[in-house]
């Protein structure tokens with residue numbers, strides 16, 4: 001047999017490639033294997049994409065690969081194809097998709113070369129003593145499915161091959177139980193289940209449920225968890241178990257969509273509407289959208305679950321492209337919580353609280369029930385201000401205010417939520433010398449402090465990005481909520497979704513209006529989802545759940561739909577508006593965001609790229625079908641001394657938009673090089 005001499009390799013470098021190499025006689029390299037190659041002055045790990053007849057540049061310039069790693073079986077063809085699809089859809093080099101998907105130990109040259117490598121990371125992992133001790137599985141509370149749940153399970157099990165299912169179940173309707181029943185069926189057929197959740201904080205709750213239900217079926221090593229909070233070794237262990245087919249259930253956040261599954265039978269995407277499925281840097285992918293492509297590729301069903309589906313998914317279900325299944329009732333209490341609007345125009349607030357809200361918290365305390373105070377703003381106060389001259393605490397690097405934080409042991413600091421800047425709190429106004437600086441507004445820290453003072457007998461805790469910075473601290477806090485130890489919980493969106501708190505009777509929402517007048521066309525959709533989710537934490541196990549939303553605009557449609565628990569009407573009306581205004585899901589969008597020293601430079605670059613549509617003959621065919629908006633500065637124009645502007649491109653047809661990008665983006669890249677400007681491309685942006 002002829003020695004296959006030439007291979008094409010995916011490398012994690014920001015260049016288009018292709019990268020071709022020679023395989024010396026002494027080595028064998030096949031598709032899907034990882035290889036060590038020289039690249040410039042460095043050595044890199046790459047993935048063999050294919051063997052080729054001849055390289056795409058002169059043979060004498062082609063270098064030899066240095067090593068082949070065969071400590072794992074080659075990555076499967078369908079995994080490579082999946083990466084190639086994602087790369088082409090999001091217009092990124094394939095190496096930037098495939099390599100970052102893997103644990104770093106498998107793509108670092110250092111883990112295979114040098115004295116300490118000892119046969120590479122997989123061998124080291126295998127040699128390590130198996131420490132997994134079979135603990136008794138956690139208590140399982142399997143439920144007999146109610147009628148709605150049973151119908152949903154039956155409908156999914158009847159599917160042959162690929163189908164997207166939208167499971168629209170109100171909060172607390174028992175979607176998890178449906179997922180678990182589906183998973184059991186798939187596992188008994190010997191297939192794998194991929195289970196995506198939006199947030200790391202939700203993984204322990206689901207991991208417990210999966211262990212309880214399936215540890216006997218698949219063994220302790222049969223469940224692998226993948227998320228960005230894992231230590232490197234844990235991530236490697238999970239990856240190896242998945243690629244070897246030992247892990248039967250893969251639970252993870254968005255990154256888990258790139259798991260090298262061996263025999264997948266079902267993909268589940270819980271809280272499919274959640275923006276956390278969108279990666280906001282590097283490869284800006286949507287794990288929800290990729291899950292649908294992956295299921296299609298593997299010819300298996302994919303279940304998207306939500307109480308408040310994204311309007312994209314809702315529209316697909318309305319026209320019959322997705323199978324819509326509904327859970328209209330709560331599983332335990334059968335009652336939805338009563339949602340009431342507290343009109344703040346009429347009343348004087350006490351530290352941001354309406355008297356009825358404080359009264360309601362007191363009542364729940366007396367009954368031994370928990371209350372959740374939801375406020376999407378962390379820190380102590382959003383800004384400090386001088387009443388005599390109007391000075392405000394502005395970030396020196398960004399066009400935003402710095403937020404006052406109380407740092408235990410460090411006193412007060414001003415912190416920028418955009419660039420990470422820290423500064424001292426001035427003792428007097430830097431402009432006029434006035435010594436009475438005021439705090440404006442309130443964040444979670446200030447609310448926590450006030451509630452503790454107002455209810456000294458209660459256990460008040462705060463869950464937000466600050467209180468959970470240390471590894472494991474979020475889990476501890478959530479455990480304390482579940483155990484009932486915490487009486488009043490103050491939290492940001494971290495606590496709003498997915499959690500099944502048993503003793504929580506009351507939810508209070510403080511600053512909902514902040515999102516009401518955003519320029520983003522998705523703002524009402526997001527607000528409805530967020531409020532419905534946080535409301536859904538109330539009264540899941542006890543009757544009499546109540547939600548109090550403080551607002552100065554109770555007549556707004558989004559609030560009116562919310563108090564009636566009427567997602568359907570809200571979603572359909574929103575879709576009508578989107579249709580008239582040609583917005584997604586009735587059009588498809590791509591965003592180019594440019595960053596420069598001055599916003600003018602960024603705008604100039606975008607204007608030039610915009611003009612290509614009219615000036616380049618090869619783009620003229622697209623003029624009728626592509627709509628380009630005027631470039632605009634971002635709402636927060638400067639972050640860390642960099643100014644930003646964006647250009648939105650739109651088309652009614654996804655394939656036309658994709659074809660256009662294929663022609664246009666290489667020209668954009670040339671202009672970018674000429675202007676020496678940093679920019680990124682985002683297909684299907686969620687925030688505009």
Ligand SMILES: Nc1ncnc2c1ncn2[C@@H]1O[C@H](COP(=O)(O)OP(=O)(O)OP(=O)(O)O)[C@@H](O)[C@H]1O
Pocket residue numbers: 141143144145146149169170171172173174175176177306307331332497498499500536537540
């Ligand atoms: N058939 C059933 N009978 C009784 N209780 C059930 C049944 N199914 C589920 N439950 C219980 O109902 C509660 C809510 O279920 P679950 O957390 O799955 O809701 P969910 O639909 O995921 O809600 P959310 O969208 O708010 O996350 C859980 O405590 C669960 O154990």
Ligand SMILES: [Zn+2]
Pocket residue numbers: 395396397398416417418419420421639640
């Ligand atoms: Zn800043």
